[in-house]
Amino acid sequence: MIDTNRGYGYEVSPWELRWKNLDLDALQRTESTFALSNGHIGLRGSLEEGEPCGLPGSYLNGFYEEHALPYAEGGYGYPEAGQTVVNVTDGKIIRLLVGDEPLDLRYGNAVEHERWLDFKKGTLSRRTVWETPTGRRIQITTERLVSFTQRAIAAIRYEVEALDGPIQVVLQSDLLANEPVESDTTDPRVAAALRNPLVGDFATMEGFRAVLCHHTRRSGLRIAAGVDHELEVADGLHTETHVEEDLARLTAAVDLPENGRLRLTKYIAYGWSGQRSVPALRAQVDAALAGALQTGFEGLLVEQRGYLEDFWETADIEVDGDPDLQQAVRFAIFHTLQAGARGESRAIPAKGLTGPGYDGHAFWETESFVLPVLTYTTPDAARDALLWRHSTLDKARHRAEVLCLRGAVFPWRSINGSECSAYWPAGTAAFHLNADIADAVARYYAATHDHDFDRDAGAELLVETARLWASLGHHDPHGGFRIDGVTGPDEYTAVVDNNVYTNLMAQKNLREAAAAAERQPEVAERLGVTSAETAAWREAADKIVIPYDEVLGVHPQAERFTEHAEWPFKDTPPEHYPLLLNYPYFDLYRKQAIKQADLVLAMHMRGDAFSDEAKLRNVDYYEARTVRDSSLSACTQAVMCAEVGHLDLAYDYLGETALTDLHDLHDNVRNGLHLGALAGTWMAIVAGFGGMRDHDGRLTFAPRLPRQLRRLTFHMCFQGSRFEVQLTPEEASYRLISGDPVKTAHHGEIITITADKPVTRPVPPCPPRQAPAQPTGRAPQRRTPRG
Numbered sequence: 001m002i003d004t005n006r007g008y009g010y011e012v013s014p015w016e017l018r019w020k021n022l023d024l025d026a027l028q029r030t031e032s033t034f035a036l037s038n039g040h041i042g043l044r045g046s047l048e049e050g051e052p053c054g055l056p057g058s059y060l061n062g063f064y065e066e067h068a069l070p071y072a073e074g075g076y077g078y079p080e081a082g083q084t085v086v087n088v089t090d091g092k093i094i095r096l097l098v099g100d101e102p103l104d105l106r107y108g109n110a111v112e113h114e115r116w117l118d119f120k121k122g123t124l125s126r127r128t129v130w131e132t133p134t135g136r137r138i139q140i141t142t143e144r145l146v147s148f149t150q151r152a153i154a155a156i157r158y159e160v161e162a163l164d165g166p167i168q169v170v171l172q173s174d175l176l177a178n179e180p181v182e183s184d185t186t187d188p189r190v191a192a193a194l195r196n197p198l199v200g201d202f203a204t205m206e207g208f209r210a211v212l213c214h215h216t217r218r219s220g221l222r223i224a225a226g227v228d229h230e231l232e233v234a235d236g237l238h239t240e241t242h243v244e245e246d247l248a249r250l251t252a253a254v255d256l257p258e259n260g261r262l263r264l265t266k267y268i269a270y271g272w273s274g275q276r277s278v279p280a281l282r283a284q285v286d287a288a289l290a291g292a293l294q295t296g297f298e299g300l301l302v303e304q305r306g307y308l309e310d311f312w313e314t315a316d317i318e319v320d321g322d323p324d325l326q327q328a329v330r331f332a333i334f335h336t337l338q339a340g341a342r343g344e345s346r347a348i349p350a351k352g353l354t355g356p357g358y359d360g361h362a363f364w365e366t367e368s369f370v371l372p373v374l375t376y377t378t379p380d381a382a383r384d385a386l387l388w389r390h391s392t393l394d395k396a397r398h399r400a401e402v403l404c405l406r407g408a409v410f411p412w413r414s415i416n417g418s419e420c421s422a423y424w425p426a427g428t429a430a431f432h433l434n435a436d437i438a439d440a441v442a443r444y445y446a447a448t449h450d451h452d453f454d455r456d457a458g459a460e461l462l463v464e465t466a467r468l469w470a471s472l473g474h475h476d477p478h479g480g481f482r483i484d485g486v487t488g489p490d491e492y493t494a495v496v497d498n499n500v501y502t503n504l505m506a507q508k509n510l511r512e513a514a515a516a517a518e519r520q521p522e523v524a525e526r527l528g529v530t531s532a533e534t535a536a537w538r539e540a541a542d543k544i545v546i547p548y549d550e551v552l553g554v555h556p557q558a559e560r561f562t563e564h565a566e567w568p569f570k571d572t573p574p575e576h577y578p579l580l581l582n583y584p585y586f587d588l589y590r591k592q593a594i595k596q597a598d599l600v601l602a603m604h605m606r607g608d609a610f611s612d613e614a615k616l617r618n619v620d621y622y623e624a625r626t627v628r629d630s631s632l633s634a635c636t637q638a639v640m641c642a643e644v645g646h647l648d649l650a651y652d653y654l655g656e657t658a659l660t661d662l663h664d665l666h667d668n669v670r671n672g673l674h675l676g677a678l679a680g681t682w683m684a685i686v687a688g689f690g691g692m693r694d695h696d697g698r699l700t701f702a703p704r705l706p707r708q709l710r711r712l713t714f715h716m717c718f719q720g721s722r723f724e725v726q727l728t729p730e731e732a733s734y735r736l737i738s739g740d741p742v743k744t745a746h747h748g749e750i751i752t753i754t755a756d757k758p759v760t761r762p763v764p765p766c767p768p769r770q771a772p773a774q775p776t777g778r779a780p781q782r783r784t785p786r787g
C-alpha cells in the first residue's frame, strides 16, 4: 500500500520505512531518512553505485574542519573560528559494470526498485532489477548496517544476479577520499574549507584490505578509513587491486551464467583522533576490521538485532488506531537512538549524523529534547552526551572569562566545544542553554542515581552553570533577582529582560547546584564552593523575577512582551513564512510573533511553577501568536495542549512533529533530519498523552488518550527498572517489565508498579475546552487517521 494519497512515497508499515519505485527527485531526502548511524559513524542512504546521488555523506562524530567566521564588523568576544562537519572517506561505494554498461539508474530501466529501513534489524536494504540500455536484466540486492555493537564498523552485503543468460559483471568496491560534494553554503570560506578537505598521509592495500589515512588542514584531525572484503562466486573470478592517495579499489570480474550470483561483503572501519599518530590509527582500523571479519556479516546482523531487541523493550511505543503515526513514531525513536547510541563523549548534533545541515553543530535541543528521551530509554547514551559537555568545561570556563562572567558558558552551536555562532543576539545571548544542560544533568541523575557520574562530572556541571547565573543576574532594589539582556528559546525576540523560561530554568539550576554541592562535599571543596556561595544561589533562586501581566492574566514570555505590538498575521501571506526569511529581525523582535514555544516550554519543563488556570490561559494566549517557524515547537505545543485538555489540537501537533521529516514539512530534509522534532515525537506522546513529568526528580503520570486512538502503549526505564504504560479511553495500566518496583503517581494518586500484577486506574474525563486559534494560516493540519 503506497502512501500515494498523501504523496510522500513511503509505504505504511509498523516496523519499517519502505520506498518503492525509482524517484530520482526524491533521492536527496531519502538519503537523509534512510541514513544509518550509531552515533559515531553516520552514512547517508546513498545508492551503492555512488551516482546518481543527491548529497553524498559519510560522517564521523566530532570530525570537522575549521574556517574563519564572517563578520562585516567585528566586535569584542565574537568567536573567531567556525567548524564544519566533513564528508569523510567514503567506504559505501560499490560500482557495477554489466556487460559493458555502468549501472547508473539514470539510464536503462529500473524495472523494480525498492529500499527499506528495518527498525528491528537496524539495516537498510535494497532490491533493484535493472535492464541495461541494451536490454539485459540483472538483480541487485544489498543490505547494510552501521554496527551498534562494534562502534567502528559498518558493513554492506552486495549481491548481483544475472537474470537473462550469461553476462559478464565487474564490481568495483571503492574507498574514496575527497569525493566532490555540492555545498549550498553562501560563505566562500566554508565552501573552500570543504573543497578537498582531506590531505593524504598514507595509503595501503594488501589482499582485499585497504587503509587510507588523511588529516584536515586547519583543525589538524587525523582519520583512518579501512575496508576489507569477502567475495563469493561459483568460479572464474578475476580480481585486481589498486591504491592511490585518495582511492583504494578492489575490482572483481566474473562471467555469470543465467541465475548465477556474485556476492561481495564489504567491511568498513573508521578511526579518528586529534592526537593519535597515523600508525596508531591504522592499527585501530586494522583491528576493527579483524574483529568484524571474525564476527562475520551474519554475526553482525545477529548482534544488531539483539541490541535493538533490548532497546525496543525499553523504548517502544505502540499506537493503535493510526498506522501512519505508528510508523512515524518508530522511525523517530529509531533515529533518536541512532544519533546517540555510541556517541561516547561526543556531541549529538541537531541533524544527528544524517546530513551536513547546521554545519553538523550541536545546539540546546540535545539537552532539552533528545536527552530526556535517551534518559528514559537508553540512559548510558544520555550520560555519554553529558560527558561530552563535561569534557568541554575548560573551554566553557574560558568563554565565561571572555564574557566577563563566572563559571561556565557553553557554546550555542559547536562541534568541539568552542562557540561557533557568529550572530550574538541568538547565540551568545541565549544563555538558557546552560540551564538546559543543568536540567539534563539533574534529570539523568534522578532517573539513574548514577553516583559515579554525579561525582565525576554532574556536580561540577551544575556548580559551574550555577556560578554563571549568579554572575549574570543581579538583585534589584525591590528584592528581586533579575536576569536581563538574554535570549530565550523564541528567536523572534532577543536580548530581553527576565525571560520566564530562562529564569525558571536558572532557578532550578541554582537549587540543583546547591543540592549537588552538599551531596558531593569533595567536589564542592575542590571547586571552592562555600556555604555562603550555596546560600547565595538559593537566595537568588527564591527571589528570581517571574513577570506576570495582571491585566491580561497571563505570563509575558519576557518583561513587557504582552505590551508589544501584535504582528499583522492577517496581512502576512503564506509564502512569507518562515518570517525570518522575509522580514527584518528588528521588526520581529519588537512585535508579538513567536517562532517557537518559549513560555509554553517553560510550562512543560517547569510545570511545577504554574497553576492549572495559568497554564490554560497562557496556552490559549501563546497559541494565537506562535507561528512554528522552527521544528522545535509542535512537540511542546502538543505536550501543553494535552495537559490543559485541548486533546484534538495536541493530536494535530503530534502528527506535525512526527511527520516533520517523512513529509519534509520544512522543505530541508535533504540536509539531514530534525533530531529535536524526532525526539519531540516521543515527548509529545509520553509527556503529552502520557502526562509524564519529572519535576524534582519524581516521576508522575496524568495520562489521557486522544479520541482518534484506540490504545497507546509506551515503555520506559527509571532507576534501572523497565515498565510499560498502556492507555485506553477508560483506563491506564502500569506494568513492570523488569527491575525493582517503581513508585510514581497517576493523576495525583501515588501508586507503586510491582511485579505482581499491573496497576490499573481509571482515566478522569477531560474537561470540555474551547480550542484556541492560531495565527492566520498557521493552524496545524487536522490529523485524521485513516481507518
Ligand code: BGC
Binding pocket: 350, 358, 363, 364, 365, 489, 491, 595, 596, 629, 630, 631, 632, 676
Ligand atoms: C531554532 C533553534 C535550534 C536550531 C537548530 C533554529 O531554527 O530556532 O532553537 O537550536 O534551529 O536546530
